[in-house]
Amino acid sequence: NAGVTQTPKFRILKIGQSMTLQCTQDMNHNYMYWYRQDPGMGLKLIYYSVGAGITDKGEVPNGYNVSRSTTEDFPLRLELAAPSQTSVYFCASIPGQGIEKLFFGSGTQLSVL
Amino acid sequence: QKEVEQNSGPLSVPEGAIASLNCTYSDRVSQSFFWYRQYSGKSPELIMSIYSNGDKEDGRFTAQLNKASQYVSLLIRDSQPSDSATYLCAVSGYQGAQKLVFGQGTRLTINP
Numbered sequence: 273n274a275g276v277t278q279t280p281k282f283r284i285l286k287i288g289q290s291m292t293l294q295c296t297q298d299m300n301h302n303y304m305y306w307y308r309q310d311p312g313m314g315l316k317l318i319y320y321s322v323g324a325g326i327t328d329k330g331e332v333p334n335g336y337n338v339s340r341s342t343t344e345d346f347p348l349r350l351e352l353a354a355p356s357q358t359s360v361y362f363c364a365s366i367p368g369q370g371i372e373k374l375f376f377g378s379g380t381q382l383s384v385l
Numbered sequence: 386q387k388e389v390e391q392n393s394g395p396l397s398v399p400e401g402a403i404a405s406l407n408c409t410y411s412d413r414v415s416q417s418f419f420w421y422r423q424y425s426g427k428s429p430e431l432i433m434s435i436y437s438n439g440d441k442e443d444g445r446f447t448a449q450l451n452k453a454s455q456y457v458s459l460l461i462r463d464s465q466p467s468d469s470a471t472y473l474c475a476v477s478g479y480q481g482a483q484k485l486v487f488g489q490g491t492r493l494t495i496n497p
């Protein structure tokens with residue numbers, strides 16, 4: 273099992289550009305999450321999904337969109353990139369309800385200039 | 386008031402000493418509590434989980450939970466330079482069991 277895979281690992285965007293951060297997991301986990309981590313800070317929840325076709329907002333959803341068409345994939349879309357979205361983005365998953373260990377991807381470092 | 390609050394440090398501890406990391410949370414209905422370790426440039430990794438009041442020990446790590454005081458701590462005994470990392474406190478059950486809310490993390494440095 274590869275676990276949780278995120279692509280790309282690094283990306284530089286210009287203000288106003290759009291991009292999609294990819295996240296896929298091969299563990300058949302139902303719950304998936306997107307977090308962002310600003311320098312020297314903890315993780316902030318952007319969006320999460322409890323299964324295919326079901327998504328919900330976290331603490332900091334503005335400027336982002338998600339979709340969950342399959343159990344495996346949970347892409348995060350940035351429509352109009354802003355400098356405030358410069359951050360490290362982590363995708364994570366758990367098997368089902370009742371959080372125990374979060375399985376994290378390796379992260380995507382995004383800079384918006 | 387922040388939902389999950391930690392002293393951001395940095396916390397400097399000599400090798401072999403006990404490192405004590407603290408965390409407070411604001412929501413009394415919180416049910417599950419976790420400590421994650423994050424090395425620079427890496428993803429967080431779970432090192433301890435605790436669900437009921439009292440102490441839970443795993444090797445050199447001890448998690449302590451006091452729900453009445455809304456307080457959770459992590460003790461690291463016989464600290465090693467490899468323990469130098471950022472430690473993130475995380476709490477679930479806040480605004481729904483499916484969400485895990487993180488503190489800002491405490492940066493710990495173990496000095497040889």
